[in-house]
Amino acid sequence: MNEVLLGEEGTPGHGAAVAGTADVVIRLENVVKKFGEYTAVESADFDIAEGEFFSMLGPSGCGKTTTLRMIAGFEQPTAGRILLDGVDVSKTPPHKRNVNTVFQNYALFPHMSVFDNVAFGLRNAKVPEADVTKRVTDLLEIVRLPEYAKRRPNQLSGGQQQRIALARALVNLPKALLLDEPLGALDLKLRQAMQLELKRIQREVGITFIFVTHDQEEALTMSDRIAVMTQGRTDQIGTPTQIYHQPTTAFVAGFIGTANLLPVTVRSHEGTTVTVDSRTGSQFRVPSGGRSHQPGSEVTLMIRPERLVPSFAPVDGVAGGSIPTTVTSLVFQGPVVRCEVQTDVGSALVAHLGPEDDPGRLSVGSRVDMTWAYEGAYLVPEAIDPEAAGITQSN
Amino acid sequence: MAADTSSDDRGLRKGKWAPYGLLSPGILWLVLFFLVPVMILVRTALSSKASRFANPEFSWQFSNFTSAFTDYGPQFARSFLFAGIATVSAILIGYPLAYWIATQGGRWKNLLIGLVVVPFFTSYLIRTIAWTSLLKDDGVILNVIHAIPFVPQDFRLLATPAGVIGGLTYNFLSFMILPIYVSLEKIDFRLTEAAADLYGTPWQAFKKVVLPLSMPGVFAGSLLVFIPAAGDYLNNRYLGSPKTSMIGTVVQDKFLVQFDYPVAAALSLVLMAIITTMVLIYSKFLGTEGLAV
Numbered sequence A: 001m002n003e004v005l006l007g008e009e010g011t012p013g014h015g016a017a018v019a020g021t022a023d024v025v026i027r028l029e030n031v032v033k034k035f036g037e038y039t040a041v042e043s044a045d046f047d048i049a050e051g052e053f054f055s056m057l058g059p060s061g062c063g064k065t066t067t068l069r070m071i072a073g074f075e076q077p078t079a080g081r082i083l084l085d086g087v088d089v090s091k092t093p094p095h096k097r098n099v100n101t102v103f104q105n106y107a108l109f110p111h112m113s114v115f116d117n118v119a120f121g122l123r124n125a126k127v128p129e130a131d132v133t134k135r136v137t138d139l140l141e142i143v144r145l146p147e148y149a150k151r152r153p154n155q156l157s158g159g160q161q162q163r164i165a166l167a168r169a170l171v172n173l174p175k176a177l178l179l180d181e182p183l184g185a186l187d188l189k190l191r192q193a194m195q196l197e198l199k200r201i202q203r204e205v206g207i208t209f210i211f212v213t214h215d216q217e218e219a220l221t222m223s224d225r226i227a228v229m230t231q232g233r234t235d236q237i238g239t240p241t242q243i244y245h246q247p248t249t250a251f252v253a254g255f256i257g258t259a260n261l262l263p264v265t266v267r268s269h270e271g272t273t274v275t276v277d278s279r280t281g282s283q284f285r286v287p288s289g290g291r292s293h294q295p296g297s298e299v300t301l302m303i304r305p306e307r308l309v310p311s312f313a314p315v316d317g318v319a320g321g322s323i324p325t326t327v328t329s330l331v332f333q334g335p336v337v338r339c340e341v342q343t344d345v346g347s348a349l350v351a352h353l354g355p356e357d358d359p360g361r362l363s364v365g366s367r368v369d370m371t372w373a374y375e376g377a378y379l380v381p382e383a384i385d386p387e388a389a390g391i392t393q394s395n
Numbered sequence B: 001m002a003a004d005t006s007s008d009d010r011g012l013r014k015g016k017w018a019p020y021g022l023l024s025p026g027i028l029w030l031v032l033f034f035l036v037p038v039m040i041l042v043r044t045a046l047s048s049k050a051s052r053f054a055n056p057e058f059s060w061q062f063s064n065f066t067s068a069f070t071d072y073g074p075q076f077a078r079s080f081l082f083a084g085i086a087t088v089s090a091i092l093i094g095y096p097l098a099y100w101i102a103t104q105g106g107r108w109k110n111l112l113i114g115l116v117v118v119p120f121f122t123s124y125l126i127r128t129i130a131w132t133s134l135l136k137d138d139g140v141i142l143n144v145i146h147a148i149p150f151v152p153q154d155f156r157l158l159a160t161p162a163g164v165i166g167g168l169t170y171n172f173l174s175f176m177i178l179p180i181y182v183s184l185e186k187i188d189f190r191l192t193e194a195a196a197d198l199y200g201t202p203w204q205a206f207k208k209v210v211l212p213l214s215m216p217g218v219f220a221g222s223l224l225v226f227i228p229a230a231g232d233y234l235n236n237r238y239l240g241s242p243k244t245s246m247i248g249t250v251v252q253d254k255f256l257v258q259f260d261y262p263v264a265a266a267l268s269l270v271l272m273a274i275i276t277t278m279v280l281i282y283s284k285f286l287g288t289e290g291l292a293v
Helices: A002-009 A064-074 A114-124 A131-144 A157-169 A186-205 A217-221 A240-245 A250-255 B002-045 B065-105 B106-121 B123-134 B140-149 B161-186 B190-197 B202-230 B234-239 B247-257 B261-286
Strands: A024-035 A038-049 A051-059 A080-083 A098-103 A176-180 A208-213 A225-230 A235-240 A258-270 A273-278 A283-287 A300-304 A319-332 A335-343 A348-353 A367-373 A378-380 A390-393
Touching: A024 A064, A038 A064, A038 A080, A038 A208, A038 A235, A051 A064, A051 A217, A064 A098, A064 A176, A064 A208, A080 A250, A080 B234, A098 A157, A098 B190, A114 A131, A114 A157, A114 A240, A131 A157, A157 A186, A186 A217, A208 A217, A208 A300, A217 A240, A225 A240, A225 A250, A235 A240, A235 A250, A240 A335, A250 A258, A250 A300, A250 A390, A258 B161, A283 A378, A300 A367, B002 B247, B002 B261, B065 B106, B065 B161, B065 B202, B065 B247, B065 B261, B123 B161, B123 B234, B161 B202, B161 B234, B190 B202, B202 B261, B247 B261
Parallel strands: A051 A208, A051 A225, A098 A176, A176 A208, A348 A390
Antiparallel strands: A024 A038, A024 A080, A225 A235, A258 A273, A258 A300, A258 A390, A273 A283, A283 A319, A300 A378, A319 A335, A319 A367, A335 A348
16 A cells, blocks of 8 residues: 555656666755854764655754754755755755754644644645545554554654654655664653564655664664764764774764773774774773874773673673773663673772673672773774773763 | 541641631622612612702612613713723734833843833822823824824814824723733743744744733733723713713713713613623633633
């Protein structure tokens, strides 16, 4: 049914496809946005591909929503260009752009029925009423609320309103669907269910989704690619795996999941292995991660908590290094024990210990050497402030 | 257990009477100062007077009501026509103003709304009398109008329907602006973004989203302007002429000049009945009940 919906109807109103750039739906070319003196977006420069689930992830004030609003047309870039299907739309008003938005608080029209809400875009695009009825009915089925067509939005629950907002945008078969923290207002259980639901709907309709969120877990769960943003800059764009395992900046390392970050100095780089000096004077051997590192450069050693184990526990693979520490806290969290330790220079580290690590042998105040496997460590090619060393996490 | 239920009962009984307790001052007030006077008015309307200075005697005098229609039809018609035009004018002037303040006012919003009520600092009577000197034949406004070519020399505003309607519009304009402003102010303007996002031009966004959502304000404003305007006599007295007399003028004249209380009471009741009917029909048409969000 959905193939039929997409195959026969075409797009409403505008948006003739441009040959030659079929793969790239949206291209941002050095887009800058300033509000007076304040730079909200420093330079957004990336492509979003057809059918992709693309997330912009970052803390509040990082410029992700402003970027989304520029793609939608609510804000105009101060500099740079936005191309939709190869056509420069930087100055095009929102009602002439073939992209649709799911707003943070849904922004459903309170004086209209669910049906009229969903039909709003099609009617403005002068789609014949018979087609409107068919497409709205199909979409309400896709979001699994066909029996609610006659209700008013305020008679629906938050999750249902969310689906209607989604249907209202998707029914227009936009070139890209823009979602501005659409799950923010839902409680945890519903949010997790909606994450899977969104992914299912995206696969079903095959439309490009551009998703804005501050929740890294949400971005990791749903996205094909993620752009991690902070302070108006795009720090890294990559798949969830790349972002998690190979962060290019200390910010990304700390924002995605929990990371132990230690400032280190490159001593030598041979083949695929880099030898680094830590502040405590010990040396570690770390995979180069495909980069070349200049001896003497300041970089950051990242070890995820699940890769850090006490020396008495077996290390998976070749040992990469070890640090003498003192245990400062042990918290049982079900599948893992969260073990916080302090190095002799005062940096706090955290390890997630599974049953195989035998956490029962540890107690607060006990001395333990924390070790990691060679592949468990990663070099972030950026120096960090020694003050900021230790555990870094987003929430 | 038994003790528990009895205390529950007491709680229930207290809760049951609380709404009536809260309502009683209002009910008492309405009974004393609305219901009783209306009943006196009905009684007076059905009375007759032996002579001009005699007390009205209750006598089922229904002719008072029939004379309201037969003798004062034109005045009734004029009242509703003038009040209707004044209401529409107040919407046309007040809506854009309220819209501008609500959307563009920014941090000046409260000051601007304050300015809207500034005319109330002067009494209604004084303001209306002030208009006579504005509209008079050799006044500021007419001097300007007569300077325009092709305006006939006998063109005037004072003692014309235009003068009365102008006065009504001016005097009740704030009652239109305030409720419209309140309803516009409540609208989440992200809804207009959503409308634009869904291919709505700015005009379509206004027509399909903002206007319907502000209708409760237009409705309230219309009642607040139309009802007092329909019964008004001051504007006609100072800005009109006997040719533009409205039903309020007649009632005032009957009560205070001719002491014909029965006919005056009948006229007042008929006015009340007609306005109530019109308001009911109007609210049916506007159907604003689904808008409560």
